[in-house]
Amino acid sequence: MASHVVYVPEGTADQDDILEAHNNEVNLQLEGEILQDQQRQEVIRKRTWEVYKDVWDQFYNWEPGACEQTIVSLAAVSPYEERHSDDEYLFDEPGHDSDISDRMDVDSLSYPSEDSFTVRDFETGRPETMVCSTFKIKHCDPYPRYFACTPSSCNILSTHDYRICRFIPFGGEPGFNELEYIGMEEFESFQWQDHWRDPDEYVIAATVIKQLTEDKNQDNFVERITYEDIDKYLPFTCGEVLYEMSQRDSLLWPGSVTFGEIADNSRPQIQSSEKSLFNQVINNMQQHFCPYIDCIRPLCILHAISPWEPHHPQPSITSTEIAEGVTKPCGPSCFKTKKNLASIYLDQITLSNQISQVVHDTVTLAPDGPSCDLSVICKRPCYEIYLYRSKLFKDDDILLERNRLIPKIKKPQKFVDYNDEVTNFTMKDPCTHKGPCSTTCPCFLANMHCSRNCFCKLSCPLRPSGCTCYKSKNCKETIERKAQCKCVKNNWECDPELCRLVVGVKNKQQRKKYDDPQSGCIHGCANTVLQKGLLPATEVKQGSFGLGVFAMQKIKKFNFLGEYTAESFWRHDVTHEPIWSYTGLNYNFGLNSSQNLDAITVGNVTRYFNHSVTPNVLANTLVVNGEHRIAFYAARDIKKGEELLFNYGDQYWQQSH
Numbered sequence: 001m002a003s004h005v006v007y008v009p010e011g012t013a014d015q016d017d018i019l020e021a022h023n024n025e026v027n028l029q030l031e032g033e034i035l036q037d038q039q040r041q042e043v044i045r046k047r048t049w050e051v052y053k054d055v056w057d058q059f060y061n062w063e064p065g066a067c068e069q070t071i072v073s074l075a076a077v078s079p080y081e082e083r084h085s086d087d088e089y090l091f092d093e094p095g096h097d098s099d100i101s102d103r104m105d106v107d108s109l110s111y112p113s114e115d116s117f118t119v120r121d122f123e124t125g126r127p128e129t130m131v132c133s134t135f136k137i138k139h140c141d142p143y144p145r146y147f148a149c150t151p152s153s154c155n156i157l158s159t160h161d162y163r164i165c166r167f168i169p170f171g172g173e174p175g176f177n178e179l180e181y182i183g184m185e186e187f188e189s190f191q192w193q194d195h196w197r198d199p200d201e202y203v204i205a206a207t208v209i210k211q212l213t214e215d216k217n218q219d220n221f222v223e224r225i226t227y228e229d230i231d232k233y234l235p236f237t238c239g240e241v242l243y244e245m246s247q248r249d250s251l252l253w254p255g256s257v258t259f260g261e262i263a264d265n266s267r268p269q270i271q272s273s274e275k276s277l278f279n280q281v282i283n284n285m286q287q288h289f290c291p292y293i294d295c296i297r298p299l300c301i302l303h304a305i306s307p308w309e310p311h312h313p314q315p316s317i318t319s320t321e322i323a324e325g326v327t328k329p330c331g332p333s334c335f336k337t338k339k340n341l342a343s344i345y346l347d348q349i350t351l352s353n354q355i356s357q358v359v360h361d362t363v364t365l366a367p368d369g370p371s372c373d374l375s376v377i378c379k380r381p382c383y384e385i386y387l388y389r390s391k392l393f394k395d396d397d398i399l400l401e402r403n404r405l406i407p408k409i410k411k412p413q414k415f416v417d418y419n420d421e422v423t424n425f426t427m428k429d430p431c432t433h434k435g436p437c438s439t440t441c442p443c444f445l446a447n448m449h450c451s452r453n454c455f456c457k458l459s460c461p462l463r464p465s466g467c468t469c470y471k472s473k474n475c476k477e478t479i480e481r482k483a484q485c486k487c488v489k490n491n492w493e494c495d496p497e498l499c500r501l502v503v504g505v506k507n508k509q510q511r512k513k514y515d516d517p518q519s520g521c522i523h524g525c526a527n528t529v530l531q532k533g534l535l536p537a538t539e540v541k542q543g544s545f546g547l548g549v550f551a552m553q554k555i556k557k558f559n560f561l562g563e564y565t566a567e568s569f570w571r572h573d574v575t576h577e578p579i580w581s582y583t584g585l586n587y588n589f590g591l592n593s594s595q596n597l598d599a600i601t602v603g604n605v606t607r608y609f610n611h612s613v614t615p616n617v618l619a620n621t622l623v624v625n626g627e628h629r630i631a632f633y634a635a636r637d638i639k640k641g642e643e644l645l646f647n648y649g650d651q652y653w654q655q656s657h
């Protein structure tokens with residue numbers, strides 16, 4: 001509420017009266033506002049419970065009948081139904097030799113051959129015969145119990161509360177001390193006692209959220225029921241429901257909502273002048289994906305930036321520069337072939353409204369995109385795209401913006417996101433302010449570089465300057481020069497935007513010659529392997545110390561072998577110690593000062609690399625796009641069939657044994 005300043009001349013006799021009257025007025029206004037808020041809250045409280053009760057009733061009216069129907073529809077039709085009624089079987093006389101093979105002639109009736117079986121299509125009701133192939137395999141030992149791990153191509157943030165025991169590994173197994181496990185981990189409760197929720201409850205809650213946030217029948221002064229309102233009055237939180245819905249296929253019922261529908265409501269709707277459907281769809285979709293460029297998973301919880309506004313890119317190169325970059329016309333309608341392009345005015349080109357909207361949307365979404373490529377997306381001639389782009393983004397404006405003075409950062413900055421600073425590293429969200437980045441930027445205040453995920457400009461003073469290894473024209477030379485590369489020295493993976501190496505070899509034919517997918521050396525850059533994720537063939541089998549990883553092909557020195565992906569914990573003191581001492585296996589890996597990786601339940605083949613003091617594998621923690629990731633490389637040339645081994649370090653053995 002705005003405060004009022006009342007000017008009362010000194011020495012006025014009525015000074016006290018005026019002040020008192022003013023205070024009364026302010027108090028009255030305050031009381032009015034409080035009352036109005038209380039009334040609003042009361043309306044919301046009643047409304048939320050009304051809808052909750054209503055949806056609950058509707059769901060439980062529908063459920064018994066629906067379940068019954070499902071069960072009936074799943075029942076297989078017995079081939080004997082025509083010959084015998086249930087009663088006939090039930091009332092077989094005792095001692096009567098009812099030949100069971102009569103009723104269960106499986107081979108001749110339901111199974112046309114040994115290697116096939118019949119399934120009934122749930123939707124069409126038609127039976128279908130599935131043929132299965134039989135493979136004879138050699139004897140293989142199963143994984144020990146509890147050691148099947150969830151495969152993952154990236155780190156996953158552990159969201160569970162470490163004070164809650166989710167399950168007891170090896171529970172009931174002789175030799176495993178459950179009490180020690182529970183005692184050492186200091187759990188405060190068991191998940192199955194405290195936090196179990198019937199999955200139907202989530203379906204009901206999601207429907208309630210949708211109905212309430214879209215409620216058209218609200219009292220006028222209750223503008224819109226928000227997630228905060230719902231959290232306050234109903235026995236669930238919207239965040240929890242949203243998360244659960246994103247993790248499972250929820251039940252479809254007549255009142256049901258899809259995850260997409262409630263997720264749409266959870267994000268701020270972007271106020272955009274771009275009202276076209278194309279733009280709206282892109283905006284809505286964008287908000288569900290992680291803004292980290294190397295991640296872009298839906299509702300990512302590792303990076304957990306929520307909510308975030310989609311990035312609206314600005315042009316950074318002039319149309320003249322775009323033209324200079326195209327050496328070969330893309331076809332007869334390429335702008336490069338049009339000599340007198342300047343005299344073709346856009347207005348003379350006939351575009352229907354719908355098409356011009358598509359061209360507009362595409363050009364604004366990818367302002368620096370080559371016209372030749374955008375023309376394929378828009379299905380319009382290339383010169384039209386080029387002309388439209390030149391008209392929309394004037395070269396002079398782009399140059400002006402480019403030369404705009406960016407605030408100088410005076411304080412010498414010691415960034416903590418380099419590898420040798422890992423002990424000080426704390427993960428942070430990318431800055432998302434409108435910019436430009438200066439001493440008030442959250443990245444600067446956290447002593448960290450801006451990354452590509454921040455969406456700031458390439459000229460941002462907080463972005464690291466990339467390497468300039470582009471002069472190195474071939475793969476071999478590049479790998480040899482790795483030690484000289486500024487990014488490599490600082491344990492940064494090259495940023496394709498900042499490091500010129502990737503575009504160093506311009507000629508496509510030449511690039512192909514230097515590509516070596518196995519070394520991750522595409523277009524000459526050998527320092528983007530984690531981002532590219534190219535792996536040699538390996539297999540997991542019984543090794544020298546339990547399961548191990550073996551090369552299935554020759555691997556060259558320095559080739560990328562994989563990323564150590566696992567569950568990521570914020571606490572440094574994740575122990576799982578009773579499990580280590582029972583199984584003798586420990587998958588714990590310190591990533592930096594604030595994060596620990598533990599591949600005990602989530603990981604990939606790299607979790608099976610065994611230890612050796614004469615390793616053929618090297619591990620390196622790299623900064624990729626503002627976050628730490630662990631990469632494995634071949635320490636030397638590796639022969640086909642060799643086991644991959646790396647040195648865990650002394651600390652590992654002190655910690656685990």
Ligand SMILES: C[S@@+](CC[C@H](N)C(=O)[O-])C[C@H]1O[C@@H](n2cnc3c(N)ncnc32)[C@H](O)[C@@H]1O
Binds near residue numbers: 584611612
């Ligand atoms: C990251 S796991 C490696 C995969 C493990 N062999 C498996 O079967 O899952 C690390 C564990 O493997 C075992 N291990 C690996 N290298 C070893 C070595 N050189 N000597 C003894 N045990 C080793 C230890 O039990 C260690 O805690």
